Amino acid sequence: MSAKSKYQPVLDLGQEFNIQDGDVSEEGGVLKIKGVANTPYEKNALWDKIKEIGGENPSDIKANITIADESVYHRHVVKSGETLGKIAKHYYGNAAKYNAIFQANTDKLKNPDLIYPDQELIIPNL
Incomplete structure (x- = not known):
């Protein structure tokens, strides 16, 4: 092979x-x-x-x-059924880190429980 x-x-x-x-x-x-x-x-x-x-x-x-871009860990496009906790678990291995994602996206998000499909969220470097 x-x-x-x-x-x-x-x-x-x-x-x-x-x-x-x-x-x-x-x-x-x-x-x-x-x-x-x-x-x-x-x-x-x-x-x-x-x-x-x-x-x-x-x-x-x-x-x-x-x-190319080290200013963020990743840029994530929300899929149907996702929560900030699920996204945090995927990128950081810990759902409790959802608040870091929320804080990095307060320009788009007013409530951590309200995210929508097709939103692009910044996943910050921790």
Whole structure:
């Protein structure tokens, strides 16, 4: 199995995130990828996928992923049925951190219990 085949889920995730200036090559069984992620969340998700496939210190992939916007952790578009608690759980692993998201979006939100589909929320760096 080629390294590219092995790490195809990483490449697919990169496409899903619309990674900019992406480049993928394979030399001597080592997959080399580079690109610019929009946010730290996207970069972290790509690294998590790499580690899921190749282990904690994979030797068959080299990745150079930079970040376009480090001022926020991510920008999230609300989907039907979501709450700030569910969103906080997804990004921070802790639903109780919903207030950090609320505070970062007081220009759009007046009540943490009232969010609507298609709103774009800032997920702040903690």
